[in-house]
Amino acid sequence: MSEQLPAPEFDAQNYARPNQNYICGNACEGKACRQGPDAKGRCGATADCKPVLKTKPGETKGRWICTRPGGECESGPLPDGSCCNPVPKCSPVPTLRLWRGRVTLAVIAASCALLLVILGNPPWRNNFISPGTISNPHSGAAFAALAITNHLNESCGACHVAGNSGPNGMVNVAMRADPGILDFEKIASASAANPTAIDESCLKCHAGRNFHQPSAPQISCAFCHAEHQGKMMAATTDANCSFCHGDAAKMNPITKNTVAPVIHHFADDHPQFRFITENLHDPDTLKFNHALHLTGPTIPKLAGGEKLDCAFCHQPDTAGAFMKPVEFEKNCRVCHSLQFDPQTPELQLPHGSVEFVSAFLRSLPKQYLNLAAQFGKDEDANVFVEKKLAGLRAQFGSGEDLEKRVFFSTSTTAPEISVGNVTGAARAIFPGCAYCHEVKNSSARAPEITRPIQTERWLVQAKFNHLKHTSVACAQCHDAVHSKDTADILLPAKEACVTCHSPRGGVADTCAECHTYHKPLVAAQ
């Protein structure tokens, strides 16, 4: 109770009225009038009192009596009944409370005006309400052109129905949204990946949603591709993949409980690569022995005295991601020259076509003649040609035998020959096409040579970039020094990748690091 009492010096006659909108203009001088201003800030000062008319019994006119608090004044009311002491009018002063109210109204008005102006102007509106930068594929001139082609709005309206309308339209669309504004139960129980209405906008440009396994459930585009996250569309996370691949209930019906239906992390439960588990082989028919080329004692050194290594044959492509195909002319001929005549190193067989080789052999007199002309042999050209052909006949027999030997021989040694100043049995300069290739005999036509298959990509569902792996030696992933057979697929096992791509290795090990969702699932053939 004591708390409610006024302070000892409280002057009840001079109450400040801070809860009212205005105070007396004379208050700052300590001369506030008793009435004070009204709620609208009008000065309420009139006079010291409001005289009352008192009429005694028998009187007709009556008499004005002063009602001033503290006693009647000396002069008394004027004859017309007004007080003789009028109080001068003041200019009431707004209180802090009123100023606060005015600032509040100003902020409300400014907010409404600002929003109306911005929302009423489509270019401003789109920039203002966008929750973040749109990715490059969904913005810019190229997207605008595509939108026009597909009869779409070039801006927000391309994806959002509400983007085609003004403030009223936005409210209408918001009210029709599913789940609705007050549909709390549906909001709480919604499934993350279920396709939504906005996916229809995606499908206007991106035909179909069945990019993944045909048996995979339909999921919303926005589930993996969050827009408005910057110029680069936000990366798909493991959580997106785990939505299906981490859930046995979803995966078992699809995989029929086959190997590793549920995958959480690459290092843990990701299955071994299929080329290992299914014991796949390289289908190439070319006979190549990596181990021999890399470690064999008979392999000659290169021109600069360097040892033959992986990089001599396997060169990265322009992007550096993958390796260019090995080419005979660039990578093989330097050692495997197609010199069939031991005495004539200048004359070599063409490579790449059976018909060309056959034609070349059948036109040997002409080839020797050209050689004589080209190199300006001292002796008569015809004598030179005869001498060469005789040498061949002595060594290989008839032209037919020579042709047969060129195509089908796999001999690594030759009869006594002379290579440089070395004579005697030696390594064949050109053992024959069949030494490397699969050559099939065809009685009617020229022999058939199976064209080598160089598989560009083994794990077609996985991304890989050699450029990012230059700090790792080739042999660390590709066990070529132990491979003697072309059928060996010289790719690393999962464990080799896990060495780095795991939490322990410290290198990214997310699903999207290797896998691409939208690529068609094509097994390495």
Add this chain to the structure above:
Amino acid sequence: MKRFRRQFIFGLLALIAATVGALWLNAKYNALPNYAYLTGWALLAGMFVLTIYNVRKKLPFLPLGKSETWLQIHIYLGFFTTLLFLIHLNFRLPHGWFEAVLAWLFVLVSGSGFVGLFFSRVLPRRLATRGGEVIFEKIPALCHALKTEAETLALGSEAKSVVIAEFYTKRLAVFFSGPKNFWNHLAESRREVSGLLAELEDLRRFASEIEKEKISKLAALVRQKDGLDYHRALQLALRLWLFVHIPLTYGLLIFTALHIILVFGFSGGAR
């Protein structure tokens, strides 16, 4: 005092429990598909309860509980709502213009609330250590009275001191003309008034006994005026933070309403 301490401890424990609970729920359910919707509605509910405290103050005749209880709820819920705001943002900065404005409004409203709480806890104690109770609305009248008294003392017909009159005209007239040294008083600095009093004391060297007496009286008036300025500055600070807190609250509510419309109008389910 015991009751206040009990309320404080209870409120603090409730706030800590709510914070721990909210962070635990956030860690557990963060991956829910419409998690941002749920935290958004929770945040809006918190903002609604915070806002109706102002309505409660305007309807004192309704049996809605004690205003003191409402204030306690307002303070603790204010802290908790700030946490909800951070959870709703997923502890990230917003990117778009609209969302940035909305976030800044929330930051300014809650920030001004924290400043107001700080002021209401610190400034009254400081006021209590500096003279008796002074009613804010009466400070101008009291200052006016001091000014009149000082003018009479220095310039009145009985003054007869050129030195004092000149000093008053040059230095004291400005000091007595209105409120002074707002920021110095807030920072608890007395440098300005100490300088003024030192200058006044310097006059004593050339003053007669009568003038010395006047100088002493003037110094006393200067101290009284400084005390009133101190009260005015601190009491004004106790009121000014509401000029940010309340108006921006309404701005925040308007932007929040539009935010809800935009969220649903541009959501995946919008048709």
